[in-house]
Amino acid sequence: MENFEPTIIAFVCNWCTYTAADLAGTSRLIYPKNVRLIRVMCTGMVDPQYIIKAFLEGADGVLVSGCHPGDCHYINGNYKARRRMKLIKEILGQLGIEEQRLRLTWIGASDGIQFAETIREIVSQIKALGPNQTQFKMAM
Amino acid sequence: MATAVKIDVKEQNLLGAFQGFFKILLELEDIHALLVPQQLPVKGSVMPTLVTDPDQLDGVDPLAPAFPLNAARVVSRLTRKPMGGKVVAVLRPCEIRAFIELVKLNQGSTEELILVGVDCLGAYSNADYYRLAGENPREITERFYQNVLGGKGTQMDGVDITAACKACEHPIPDQADLVVGLYGVDTQSGLYVEGKTPKGEDLIQRLGLPAAETPPSREGAIGALVAERTAYRDKMFADTREAAGSLDQMAEYFSHCINCYNCRVACPVCYCKECVFVTDVFYHEPAQYLKWSRRKGVIKMPTDTVFYHLTRLAHMSTACVGCGQCSNACPNDIPVMEVFRTMAHRTQQAFEYEAGKSLEEKPPLSDFREAEFEEVVGIS
Structure with a gap:
């Protein structure tokens, strides 16, 4: 358990959080390497299906991150993402998936420092939870 | 008049x-x-x-x-x-x-x-x-x-x-x-x-x-019937949560599922013109199956059964009216309705929505506001 290195799948929007991650990199900020970034044009395109798939494939955590309310490049994609997050948390919560494993955050393009801090915090929380057991199951 | x-x-x-x-x-x-x-x-x-x-x-x-x-x-x-x-x-x-x-x-x-x-x-x-x-x-x-x-x-x-x-x-x-x-x-x-x-x-x-x-x-007769039905329903919810309350249990619950998708065809509110599960997205490369099997040692075929049901829940549970045609259509007698109604009850409650109640209430996923559901945002 001490050596447990979680895998976190992060769906990040092109305009805000991906740019923030880029900024964190160019600013030479250090954050854990456990996160796998998937750049999407908008958090509003993250179908709940993607999140379910990540968990069933054994991801230990999933992060969806985009622009702050009012800042969406497509006006309201992040509001849709928030409703879907409410929905999917309701479903996965009934199946015993801990709340900390699924996160939605708003990280703006200039928030490189906040991006690095968020990843650090999520990784430490998920390390405390332990691995997602589905990765060892044969039927999903 | x-x-x-x-x-x-x-x-x-x-x-x-x-x-x-x-x-x-x-x-x-x-x-x-x-x-x-x-x-x-x-x-x-x-x-x-x-x-x-x-x-x-x-x-x-x-x-x-x-x-x-x-x-x-x-x-x-x-x-x-x-x-x-x-x-x-x-x-x-x-x-x-x-x-x-x-x-x-x-x-x-x-x-x-x-x-x-x-x-x-x-x-x-x-x-x-x-x-x-x-x-x-x-x-x-x-x-x-x-x-x-x-x-x-x-x-x-x-x-x-x-x-x-x-x-x-x-x-x-x-x-x-x-x-x-x-x-x-x-x-x-x-x-x-x-x-x-x-x-x-x-x-x-x-x-x-x-x-x-x-x-x-009339009023009394309806009241008594609804009370009886509601009691049955609530017991069903409790039993289903007991039987399908984790991903492991879901896998067990749907272990007879053969991906025939009859439940989706029979569902009146599964609204997509073409279901993603019959598109190329799920027409996996043959080598992909071997990769999956190598990673776990063994996988059940057909794959993507629990995945299918969870996705369907995410897509239509806020519109589920509990008609039970999913169970009716299952060739392997899986009590599909029980899981869908139990989950749908919670997802509809989460949005204070009741499927089929009125034409005026907008479906939860096609309505949104700037300030709402703050509790799902953030990491603390």
């Missing part, structure tokens, strides 16, 4: 009374067709029929304990574009509620439609009904409604109505334009028909039938 009328029943022949009532409706000049379940000349088959000739109503049977499909889909097909005529559709409450969900998703319209709902007595599963109805479906219907309305229960020859029906707290079609009431009504003498909307009230006044008052025992 009368908003309720009485249809005479002779010699306990409810189906005959229905036939007479539908004939009057169809003979009105501005009603062009009637969509109504009828016994087909084929043995024991009760299906929705679209009738334009008032003399083609001999097999009318809205009381059969048969529920071959949720007719919301049929009505959606009829109304997705202007039909060029007014149609009266006779439906079960869960069919009306599912249709309301489809209208809100722009897959149907109430414009040229008058919805007639009949107090629902429940139905057997397809397999049970066909076995029971055999040569004489009319006799089965008659015994069934006499039993149910006579207080002898829904069970007959060892079969009972489906779990979905037993857990249904909406046996009264509150969303219909016109309701044909049976519960708490002295059906020996007549059926009670009530207009619930301006459309329904207008129609009722043109029928030339004697006015009626709400039978005094």
